[in-house]
Amino acid sequence: MDNVPYAHPAWIEIDTAQLRKNLQIIRQYIGKHPKLLLPVKANAYGHGLVPTAQHTADLVDYFGVSCLQEGAILREAGIVNPILVMGAIHAEQVHALAQYNLEVTISSLYKAKLLAEKSEQIHLSAPIKVHLEIDSGMNRTGMRVSTAPAVIEYIRNNSCIELVGIYSHFATAATPDDPFFNEQSETFLQFLQHHNLTDDSSVLCHFANSAAVACHPETHLDMVRPGLLSYGYYPRNDLPSDLHGIQPCFAVKARVSYFKTIMVGHGVSYNHSYKAKKQSRILTIPLGYGDGYRRALSNKSTVILKGKHYPVVGDVCMDQFMVDIGDDSGYVGDVVTIIGEDNGASITMEQISDTCDTIPYEILCGFNDRLPRIFT
Ligand SMILES: Cc1ncc(COP(=O)(O)O)c(C=O)c1O
Missing domain, CATH: 3.20.20.10 (Alanine racemase)
Structure with a gap:
């Protein structure tokens, strides 16, 4: 990449x-x-x-x-x-x-x-x-x-x-x-x-x-x-076997924009809806509900960094959200997968739409033009 x-x-x-x-x-x-x-x-x-x-x-x-x-x-x-x-x-x-x-x-x-x-x-x-x-x-x-x-x-x-x-x-x-x-x-x-x-x-x-x-x-x-x-x-769940090769072609990715360590009990993002249970490393991801990454995903979804899931913590903001990587390492500029696959780990559109209590159609259409589409 x-x-x-x-x-x-x-x-x-x-x-x-x-x-x-x-x-x-x-x-x-x-x-x-x-x-x-x-x-x-x-x-x-x-x-x-x-x-x-x-x-x-x-x-x-x-x-x-x-x-x-x-x-x-x-x-x-x-x-x-x-x-x-x-x-x-x-x-x-x-x-x-x-x-x-x-x-x-x-x-x-x-x-x-x-x-x-x-x-x-x-x-x-x-x-x-x-x-x-x-x-x-x-x-x-x-x-x-x-x-x-x-x-x-x-x-x-x-x-x-x-x-x-x-x-x-x-x-x-x-x-x-x-x-x-x-x-x-x-x-x-x-x-x-x-x-x-x-x-x-x-x-x-x-x-x-x-x-x-x-x-x-x-x-x-x-x-x-x-x-x-x-x-x-x-x-639906009954896709005929002749159509099984059909797969999603859509992934949402971002580069980590910020890193900081927070102390036990410290809150993250608006309303402090997440408080660190131990000293933790927090990554900031530069997209939010202003791009189509729904606020309903606050404290409910994950991102994948180097094949491992990490939780989205605190309220998703308009332009960014935060992820707790515990004691693991992550650096500004690292690529995280927000929807899609990375090294055998995946976050599906259906998981995201279920979490948001909606259908994949609405999540897909909700990603607006601030995010460039890169056809690989
Ligand atoms: C008239 C019409 N035809 C076809 C489609 C495609 O539907 P689907 O994405 O469920 O295949 C739509 C979607 O809303 C539609 O409005």
Whole structure:
């Protein structure tokens, strides 16, 4: 690591080979037909929007973003894959959406009309490509199956917008055997069949998120959208053996910024929530909740230094936190692993998210851009 010029004393390391391997395993698993959309919304689940897309563009068919801004950043960075904006759009964005050649999600007749009318007003040279979102039970966005046929007809009769996809999203795929999964599945699949959409090669039908990709091949259809799985995590405990090579590629590391010895009974950090039980060596680590290392980890997690775990002590601050290394040695400039592996010891994303009473998604997305992403 010493040959890498780190401009910042804390950083996120992305194992590029592992990220690519994850996508190759998924690609092999889904077989030849379905296309692969990699969700890169929310800074590519914290991995870094642009570098993640740049390092995977040859392995995926589509990228999925949440909003115009994320799509525009990818285009400005030279990404040419089709990009689907999965979140809602508004009228003022239509020109930029077209200019950046972004495909748009339509969730209502109102939005379809708005998009068509705005496109006509600004005289776009080509129709905007749209994916219709069907709400099969998530009750977030998407139109009900009963209202969708009228919207499909509207889009098909309008030369300013072109129907290229139709999709839905699972609410309970992360819970094995949840009966609602089958209900949703039936609702969407029956809708597609009833309207002959599965046979229509001009329209991509897509449905499967990570858990559905792994455990419900009947939902793979024309395209899959695995986010968490692509980044090496799995929301359940029943990952099929063909996917076992999938591993996380995300590590959080920092260089020790300060060292001091404290006496028995002395408190550490705000509120003195930790008091030394004996004379101890305390290291300061230069990242905190201002970077995404959650305050809930105060006195609850560890870091790894030279293959050994040491406890995080005292309250995590905005920009730094402290570690008690007892009588062991640690020096300013030493690299500690905060999430990831070092010399056979590991701190997993799941351990961190469990400690924070949340899910890996939220921890990943919570690491902001103050920490540089280093693609190794
Ligand atoms: C519409 C849509 N598709 C796919 C995904 C990917 O989900 P997951 O990361 O669980 O695979 C998401 C994530 O929130 C989503 O909103």
